[in-house]
Amino acid sequence: MSAQASPRSQSSSRSQTTLLSIGQVLARLTPEFPDLAPSKLRFLEDQGLVAPSRTPSGYRKFSAADVERVRYVLTLQRDHYLPLKVILGHLEQVDAGEVLPFTAGNVVSDGPSILRVDRRLARRELESSTGASRTLVQEAIAASLVPAAEPYDEQAVRVVRALVELQRFGIEPRHLRGMRASADREASLIESAVRPVLGRRGEGKPKAAEAARDIAGQIASIREVLGRDAIERITR
Structure with a gap:
């Protein structure tokens, strides 16, 4: 046996x-x-x-x-x-x-167990989940702060929620229109920086993606410092 x-x-x-x-x-x-x-x-x-x-x-x-x-x-x-x-x-x-x-x-x-839950919302669901008016969402789309096409993901939700809060202080989406242009310029800068890595075989693409995120993080750190400096000047 x-x-x-x-x-x-x-x-x-x-x-x-x-x-x-x-x-x-x-x-x-x-x-x-x-x-x-x-x-x-x-x-x-x-x-x-x-x-x-x-x-x-x-x-x-x-x-x-x-x-x-x-x-x-x-x-x-x-x-x-x-x-x-x-x-x-x-x-x-x-x-x-x-x-x-x-x-x-x-x-x-x-x-x-680590799980992920997708959020894919229609325009009306985006409005109801964030407390945003239809006009505010339309203005956000016009300012290129959120995409025009449905469905909307978590990033769109975060942007619209922030816009709802900013509206309390009189800041409207049109005042932030330049942020999309600034983001596009940063993206072009990052793309130029990682292009040599993208051309390599094998691990080129994942390494370029990681380098791009690292660069974006460093730029975000500089932006945060500059923003804090501006706030300190305002509140002195």
Whole structure:
């Protein structure tokens, strides 16, 4: 009679059936992240953000937790424009139990499982969820602060909510029209800076994307400092 497998070996056997190849991970995540590619997954591993197991022949295998971790990282990149080094530091704190996973925007957490909930709103839903009037949303569209086409995502919700608050101080969307032009100029500057990296083979695209986010973060830091200086001058 053969010996029965131990609970650990049974658990290991069951977990092996849930491990996914890179191709299977892409099949799960590319509907949410169309630009995801094998090179991006390898880059995330190289940066220490995910640690898939390896088969004896060296193939990467991702658990369900690995997939959710990748989804969480990609969501923070896409929806919150966080550089990978910032996300890595945050994940290290989460793993150590020092902080909770982000719950802002599209990222929510329930215990060890990190899930994402998409918000795709029609114009009327955007208005009702933010307390904005139809006129305010129309003016925001005219000022190129939110897109004209439905559906609207979490970023549009954040912008419109901010506009509702600014309206209390007499600041209207038309007063912020120059912000889109400024953002476009910054985007052109960033694109020029990362273009040499984009031309490289292999890891060029994910490295360029990470460099772009890093540059955007540094520009945002400068903008924040300048804004604080302006406020201090006003309130002296």
